[in-house]
Amino acid sequence: MTPQAKPHGFVTKSIHWISAGLLGYGYLKGLDSVSQLADPALLQFEITFALALGALFLLRLLWTKRVAGTTRLPAEAPRWEHMASRAVHAGLYVGVFGIVLSGLGIALGYVTPMLGGLFLTAMIGLHEVALAVLPLLLVAHIAGALWHKLARRDAVLESMTGPLPV
Numbered sequence: 001m002t003p004q005a006k007p008h009g010f011v012t013k014s015i016h017w018i019s020a021g022l023l024g025y026g027y028l029k030g031l032d033s034v035s036q037l038a039d040p041a042l043l044q045f046e047i048t049f050a051l052a053l054g055a056l057f058l059l060r061l062l063w064t065k066r067v068a069g070t071t072r073l074p075a076e077a078p079r080w081e082h083m084a085s086r087a088v089h090a091g092l093y094v095g096v097f098g099i100v101l102s103g104l105g106i107a108l109g110y111v112t113p114m115l116g117g118l119f120l121t122a123m124i125g126l127h128e129v130a131l132a133v134l135p136l137l138l139v140a141h142i143a144g145a146l147w148h149k150l151a152r153r154d155a156v157l158e159s160m161t162g163p164l165p166v
């Protein structure tokens with residue numbers, strides 16, 4: 001029988017699904033133009049949201065690396081699966097931190113004209129690249145989860161969802 005993945009713990013699962021929800025909200029509610037930052041309440045909300053999302057991902061990184069353990073992919077899984085999983089997970093962290101930091105950079109550039117137009121343009125460019133790349137990584141991440149569910153049947157998807165009826 002294929003070796004089965006051990007479930008992630010309650011804290012890891014909670015952080016995973018809360019951060020997935022926050023990210024989805026961020027994509028749906030994101031701003032269309034820098035000029036919207038002229039509204040001080042909106043500017044403050046965007047900064048708070050970016051700080052909260054960044055803090056949650058940082059917490060998740062520290063929690064899984066230091067306390068709860070990272071992937072539940074069974075050690076016996078093929079080498080290519082280990083490499084693909086590590087690459088996509090690393091990409092997800094880089095993508096999210098890229099969005100958060102460039103977003104904070106945009107806010108900083110907006111309220112600090114001294115930094116100059118080039119700084120703001122660079123931050124907007126970085127933000128757009130990260131916003132475009134992250135969904136591609138998420139498609140790979142979800143395809144990987146489905147691969148484990150449907151082809152490998154090794155309980156890796158269930159490690160993050162809890163047991164699901166077969």
Ligand code: HEM
Pocket residue numbers: 016019020021023060061064069070071072073085089092093096138141142145156157158159160161
């Ligand atoms: C339908 C959506 C999603 C599904 C089915 C899903 C499924 C999973 C599963 C099964 C794992 C555990 C993999 C393992 O133990 O190796 C995992 C881990 C992970 N997921 Fe998701 N996920 C989804 C959405 C997201 C979203 C929106 C993000 C946000 C970027 C995300 C980021 C991550 C990260 C970073 C890990 C690795 C955790 C770690 O080991 O540090 N996932 N996901």
